[in-house]
Amino acid sequence: MNTPKFIGLDNYTRLFDGTDQYFYNSLAVTFKYVILRVPLGLIFSFIVAFLLNMEFIRGKSIFRTIFYLPVIVPAVASSMIWIWLFSPDLGLFNSFLEALNLPTLNWLYSEETVVPSIVLMSLWGMGSTIIIFLAGLQGVPRSLYEAAIVDGAGAMRKFLHITIPMMTPIIFFNLIMGSIGAFQVFTEALIMTQGGPNNASLFYNYYIYREAFLFGEMGHASAIAWILFMIILIVTAIFFRTSKSWVFYESEV
Amino acid sequence: MLRSRRISQITVYFFLLIGAAFCLLPLFWLIRSSLMTSIQIFEMPPKWIPAPFQFQNYVEALTSIDFFRFFRNTLTITISCLAGALISSSLGAYSYARLSWPGRNIFFSLLLASMMLPSAVTLIPTFIGWRLVDLINTYFPLIMPVWFGSAFDIFLLRQFYSSIPKDLDEAAYVDGAGPWTIFYRIIIPLSKPALIVIGLFSFMNSWNDFMGPLVYLNEESKFTMALGLQMFQSLHSAQWHLLMAASTFVIMPVIIVFFIGQRYFIEGITLTGMKG
Numbered sequence: 001m002n003t004p005k006f007i008g009l010d011n012y013t014r015l016f017d018g019t020d021q022y023f024y025n026s027l028a029v030t031f032k033y034v035i036l037r038v039p040l041g042l043i044f045s046f047i048v049a050f051l052l053n054m055e056f057i058r059g060k061s062i063f064r065t066i067f068y069l070p071v072i073v074p075a076v077a078s079s080m081i082w083i084w085l086f087s088p089d090l091g092l093f094n095s096f097l098e099a100l101n102l103p104t105l106n107w108l109y110s111e112e113t114v115v116p117s118i119v120l121m122s123l124w125g126m127g128s129t130i131i132i133f134l135a136g137l138q139g140v141p142r143s144l145y146e147a148a149i150v151d152g153a154g155a156m157r158k159f160l161h162i163t164i165p166m167m168t169p170i171i172f173f174n175l176i177m178g179s180i181g182a183f184q185v186f187t188e189a190l191i192m193t194q195g196g197p198n199n200a201s202l203f204y205n206y207y208i209y210r211e212a213f214l215f216g217e218m219g220h221a222s223a224i225a226w227i228l229f230m231i232i233l234i235v236t237a238i239f240f241r242t243s244k245s246w247v248f249y250e251s252e253v
Numbered sequence: 254m255l256r257s258r259r260i261s262q263i264t265v266y267f268f269l270l271i272g273a274a275f276c277l278l279p280l281f282w283l284i285r286s287s288l289m290t291s292i293q294i295f296e297m298p299p300k301w302i303p304a305p306f307q308f309q310n311y312v313e314a315l316t317s318i319d320f321f322r323f324f325r326n327t328l329t330i331t332i333s334c335l336a337g338a339l340i341s342s343s344l345g346a347y348s349y350a351r352l353s354w355p356g357r358n359i360f361f362s363l364l365l366a367s368m369m370l371p372s373a374v375t376l377i378p379t380f381i382g383w384r385l386v387d388l389i390n391t392y393f394p395l396i397m398p399v400w401f402g403s404a405f406d407i408f409l410l411r412q413f414y415s416s417i418p419k420d421l422d423e424a425a426y427v428d429g430a431g432p433w434t435i436f437y438r439i440i441i442p443l444s445k446p447a448l449i450v451i452g453l454f455s456f457m458n459s460w461n462d463f464m465g466p467l468v469y470l471n472e473e474s475k476f477t478m479a480l481g482l483q484m485f486q487s488l489h490s491a492q493w494h495l496l497m498a499a500s501t502f503v504i505m506p507v508i509i510v511f512f513i514g515q516r517y518f519i520e521g522i523t524l525t526g527m528k529g
Contacts, residue, residue, distance in 0.1 A: 047268075048269070048272050051265050051268055051269050051272075052269065054265055056262055056265075057265070057266075057269070063269060063273060064519060065515060066273045066276050066277060067272065067273070067276055068518070068519070068522075069276060069277070069280065069508075069511070070276055070279070070280070072457060072461075072507050072508065072511045073280075073504055073507070074460065074461035074463070074478075074479055074503060074504065074507065075461065075463055075479075076461075076463050076479040076482050076483055076503070077479075077482060077500045077503045077504045078279075080482065080486065080496055080497070080500045081279045081280070081282070081283045081497075081500060082279065084282070084283075084286065084493055084496070084497065085279055085282060087493075090294070090295060090297075090299070090493070092278075092282055092299065095297070095298055095299050098298070099298065123275075124275065124276065124279065127276075128522050131519060131522045131523060132522065132523065135523040180371070183371070184371055184372070184373060186464060187463050187464070190463075190467075191483060191486070204373075205373050208373050208376075208377075209464075209468075212376075212377050212380075213468060218377055218381065221377055222374075222377045222378070225371075225373045225374045225376070225377060226374060228371060228373055228374065229370065229371055229374045232371060233369075
C-alpha cells in the first residue's frame with residue numbers, strides 16, 4: 001500500500017462514471033438480495049410467529065428454541081453447511097429434487113440462482129425476528145379480540161383488523177433492522193462464492209472488503225463504503241417517511 | 254364444528270413442524286455427514302444414518318490443523334472481550350443514567366449516533382489507525398474497542414438502570430455512600446439479568462466474529478476458530494466428511510452456551526430486538 005495522496009473526489013467520480021466496472025453491478029446484486037430477503041424474511045417470520053402464538057399449541061418453548069438455534073451458529077460454519085447442502089452433485093437439496101422427479105439446480109454455481117440460494121439460506125437464520133414478532137403478538141390485548149368476537153368477526157377479520165394493525169410498529173422495527181442487516185451481508189459471499197459466479201453475488205460489503213484488503217485500494221474502498229452509508233440512510237429515511245401512513249401507534253389514538 | 258377445529262389445529266402443527274424441520278435439517282445433515290466415511294458420503298441416493306459411525310473423522314480433522322490452538326486463541330479473545338463489555342459498558346451506563354456532568358446529553362446523543370454507522374464505513378479508517386500504531390496481527394484491535402464500551406450495551410444498560418428507583422441511591426447517599434459504593438452495592442446486584450444478557454451476546458459476538466480476525470490476524474498461530482475453519486476449507490475443499498467434523502467442533506461451544514443460557518437469550522432478544 002502506498003502513502004495517501006489527496007485526490008479530491010476522484011474516488012467517487014471513478015465509481016459513478018463507470019471506470020470501476022463492478023460498482024453498478026455490486027449495487028444491483030445487493031439490491032436484488034435486499035428486495036428478495038427482507039419481504040420474504042418478514043412474511044416467513046410473521047407466519048411462524050403467528051402460528052406459534054395460537055392458544056392450543058403445546059411445546060411453544062421447544063419450538064422457539066428450535067427456530068432460534070440456527071441464529072447462534074457462526075456464519076462461517078453455517079456457510080460450510082449450506083455449501084454442502086447446495087452441492088450440485090451430492091447435496092441434499094438436489095437429492096430431494098431428484099427424488100421428486102424435478103430438475104436439479106446449480107444453486108450457488110449459476111448466475112440466476114446464486115442470490116435466491118443465499119436468500120433461502122438467510123431464511124434459516126430468522127430466529128430473532130420470529131421471537132420479536134412472537135413477543136409482539138403476545139402483547140396484543142385479548143380484550144380487543146374478545147370485543148371483535150362479540151361483534152361477530154371471523155378469524156380473517158380479526159387477523160386483518162386487529163392483529164396486523166397492532167403489530168405494525170413491530171413489523172416496522174423488523175423491516176428497518178432487517179434491511180440494514182441485509183445491506184451488509186458479507187460472510188456468505190466470502191466463504192461460499194467469493195462474489196461469483198461472474199460477480200453475480202458481489203455483495204456490497206464483500207466488494208468493499210475485496211477493494212480494500214485484497215486489492216489494497218483503501219481510498220477507493222472508503223468511497224464505496226460511504227456510499228453504502230448514504231444508501232442505508234436514504235432507505236431508512238424513506239421507510240420512516242412512509243411509516244406515518246401505515247404504522248399504528250396506540251399512544252396516538 | 255369440533256371436527257373442523259381439529260383439522261385446522263392439525264394443519265397448524267403440520268406447518269410448524271415443517272418450519273422446525275427446515276431449521277433442524279441442516280444441523281442434522283452436518284452431524285450426519287461428519288460421522289460418515291468418505292465413501293459413504295458419496296453414495297447416491299444419500300443415506301440418513303451413518304453406518305458405521307466414523308468418529309475417526311474428528312480425530313483426523315482436529316489434528317490436520319491445530320484446532321485446539323485456535324480454540325485457546327478464540328477463548329482468550331472472547332474472555333477478554335467479555336470482561337471489557339461488562340466492566341466498561343456498565344460503568345458508562347451508570348454514568349449516563351445516574352451521574353450528572355456537563356455535556357452528558359450531547360455525549361449520549363453522539364453515542365447513539367455512532368450506532369448508525371455501518372461497520373463497513375468504520376472498518377478501513379480503524380484498520381489504518383491500528384496499522385499506524387503497528388498493532389496489526391495482534392489481538393489488540395479485536396479486544397481494545399470493547400474495553401472502551403460498546404454503544405449498544407451502554408444504551409441497553411442505561412435504559413435498565415433508569416428503571417431502578419432513585420430512592421435507593423438517595424437513601425444510600427444519606428447513609429454516607431459514594432457513587433462507587435452505590436454502583437457495586439445497589440446498581441450491579443439489581444441489574445444482573447441485563448448484565449447476563451449482555452455477557453451472553455458479547456460471548457456470541459466475539460466467538461462468531463469473522464470479519465475482525467480476517468482483517469487483523471495474518472499469522473496462522475494467532476487464528477481463531479472461525480478463521481481456522483475457513484483455512485481448513487481451502488486445504489480440504491472436497492473432503493466433506495472432514496469439513497463437517499471441523500464445523501461441528503466450531504459450533505459445539507456456542508450450542509452448549511446457548512442451552513445453558515437459553516432463558517436469558519430469549520429474554521434478551523425480546524428486550525433488545527437485537528440480532529444474535
